Amino acid sequence: MSATLNQTTETSTAPVGLQSRLYYAKDIRADPALATSLWELVNNGYRNPKSYDPKAWDPLPIRFATIQELYEMLGDDGVFAAIHDGDKLIACASATPWHGDISWQSSMRRGKENDLVIKTPAYFDPNEKGWELKAVVVLEGYLKQGLATKCLTTLQNYLLEREMANGGDGDAKLRLWVHTVEFVNGPYWRRRGWKNIRVHRMPKTFWGCTTEFDLVVMAKDVDIPVQKKSEDVLHLKASDATVAVVEC
Numbered sequence: 047m048s049a050t051l052n053q054t055t056e057t058s059t060a061p062v063g064l065q066s067r068l069y070y071a072k073d074i075r076a077d078p079a080l081a082t083s084l085w086e087l088v089n090n091g092y093r094n095p096k097s098y099d100p101k102a103w104d105p106l107p108i109r110f111a112t113i114q115e116l117y118e119m120l121g122d123d124g125v126f127a128a129i130h131d132g133d134k135l136i137a138c139a140s141a142t143p144w145h146g147d148i149s150w151q152s153s154m155r156r157g158k159e160n161d162l163v164i165k166t167p168a169y170f171d172p173n174e175k176g177w178e179l180k181a182v183v184v185l186e187g188y189l190k191q192g193l194a195t196k197c198l199t200t201l202q203n204y205l206l207e208r209e210m211a212n213g214g215d216g217d218a219k220l221r222l223w224v225h226t227v228e229f230v231n232g233p234y235w236r237r238r239g240w241k242n243i244r245v246h247r248m249p250k251t252f253w254g255c256t257t258e259f260d261l262v263v264m265a266k267d268v269d270i271p272v273q274k275k276s277e278d279v280l281h282l283k284a285s286d287a288t289v290a291v292v293e294c
Contacts, residue, residue, distance in 0.1 A: 064193065066127045066137070066200040071120040083135040084126060085113050091183035098230070103254045109181060119180065126181075127200035129193050139182040139197035141205060144223050146170030147244060147263050168246055169263075176221030176265070177205055202268065209270050219267040228260035240264040 074081050088109045092098065098106050110116045120126075124142040128135060147169040179201070184193050202222075209220050224240065226232055236242070244263040250256065 064129050064131060064136075064191075064196070066129045066193075066196045068200060068204055069126045069128060071117070071122055071124050074120065074126065075117060081113050081116060084128065084138055085110050085116050087135050087138060087185070088116075088181045088183050094186065102229075102256055104256050105254055107253050125201065125204065127197040127204075129196060131188070134185075136185040136188045137183065137193035137197055139194065139201055140180045141177045141201045142180060144174060144176045144178050144221070146174070147246065148225055148261070169244060174221075176223055178223040178225075206268070206270055218270045220270055222266050222268060224264050226262050226264060227255075228262050232260075232262050235262075235264050238266075240266045 069080065074084065092109050093106045100106060110119070119142060120140070121142060124140060126138055126140045129137040179198070182194055182197065184191075202220075205220055205222075209218065224235065226235055228245070241264060242262055243265050246261045246263070248255070248259050248261045250258050252259075
């Protein structure tokens with residue numbers, strides 16, 4: 047779905063020093079408990095009225111009707127960054143290779159299993175490359191602790207290192223993508239340097255929205271550092287990260 051802040055309702059205080067770690071698609075498939083934790087955290091975030099106004103969405107959207115949908119989103123190359131407080135999953139964000147704009151021919155998600163059928167992308171240009179940020183959720187009691195930024199920094203570091211390993215440097219850039227509902231978070235992203243690429247007018251009831259809305263495809267380019275030595279290790283500060291709370 048769209049790029050937006052998603053929160054669950056539990057309250058707590060985040061201890062100092064929480065760190066994010068990467069989970070690759072194969073790791074998540076091999077660990078049913080981890081997959082279930084990610085599935086529950088993301089869906090609970092989507093169902094929180096603080097993320098989506100109940101007056102605008104009926105019913106409140108969910109991200110993954112089944113765990114299989116989470117696996118399908120990740121594909122073979124997708125990755126999650128996640129943070130735990132002890133055994134509790136408290137924040138996550140994902141990145142997947144860019145495959146074009148979400149189809150407006152998708153059936154409307156109404157909270158039932160297997161009711162979302164993604165068809166061909168609404169727009170796809172084979173020359174467009176990059177990674178899409180999705181499913182960013184922070185447990186409500188852990189908001190304003192920088193956890194979303196930690197997850198996104200971890201993802202951005204990973205993607206930059208991956209590009210550098212593939213020979214990208216100098217003038218090369220990493221392109222990041224998001225889908226966002228304009229009236230939910232469009233201004234938020236543009237204030238942070240993201241640019242509108244395309245806008246799709248979505249019909250009433252799409253994703254359960256009670257009105258028509260603009261689904262905005264945005265992108266942001268990140269410089270790929272020059273790798274002077276093969277043993278160089280890339281370190282990025284949190285302030286260099288893509289700031290955000292995404293979903294899709």
